[in-house]
Amino acid sequence: MVGLLGSALAGVVFGLALAAPPGPMNAVIAEESVVRGWNAGFRAGLGAFTADATFFVLAFLGVVAFVEQFPTLQAVMVGVGGLLMLYFAYGAAQEVEGSFRPDGVGGRPDGRSDGGVDDNTGFRKAFVLALTNPYQILFWLTIGVGLLEPGRVDVLAETPYVGSELAGLLVVQTGSPALIAGFFAGILLWASGFPAALVTAERRVESFAPAVAALSALVLGGFGVLFLWDAVTTFV
Secondary structure, three states: OHHHHHHHHHHHHHHHHHHOOOOHHHHHHHHHHHHHOHHHHHHHHHHHHHHHHHHHHHHHHOHHHHHOOOHHHHHHHHHHHHHHHHHHHHHHHHHHHHOOOHHHOOOOOOOOOOOOOOOHHHHHHHHHHHHOOHHHHHHHHOHHHHHOOOEEEEOHHHOOOOHHHHOOOOEEEEOOHHHHHHHHHHHHHHHHHHHHHHHHHHHHOOOHHHHHHHHHHHHHHHHHHHHHHHHHHHHO
16 A cells, blocks of 8 residues: 555656646646636646647557657657647737736636637647647657556656756656556646646736736747757758
8 A cells, every 4th residue: 555655646746747847838828827717727737638648548559659660750740839839829929918907907707818718728729739749759758658567767857957956866666557647646736736826826916917928928939949940950
């Protein structure tokens, strides 16, 4: 029982460590949260979660490992992701002006500031971006596949940006259903907690929503250019 609990907790840490760092997914979640409310932000988080669940099933079936054999296909997916990020960056930039509170008061009673845009928009945006995000693709081609097989994984070493500093701090056994369940629970925890924190901050600071929308546009635009460049250099 202790072993299962430890694996589950390690999985939660792993999921949080993977979901929390800044990137295009969190940019979409942030924009949806401050502009349209917690529900929209959570739905965007569910979009990224669903994409990871899809990758998990594909990894289990061996499809992810099969895709690894075709670098051209991966490059096309990265290029499509880059174009989508630029498109969504343009949409986020348009949200900046509309996200200012009228007369310095709070948002609408229903938690929206957009006149009733479908909350599922964020889900679709995050889901499509996650499916073409090379970082998530690379994760499931390597570490993600390893989660399914008996072995060991250095959980915090896979944290984006700071993994080298955290290597060796949390090493767990892979191939455990408890580890995988904890992993997805950690992602869900971030998908619900991150929007809640943003909405709370937005209610306290009048200029918070426009600032987050602008930052989201910059992050999405920057990653869009980066992904397009990566795709182009693959073909050149």
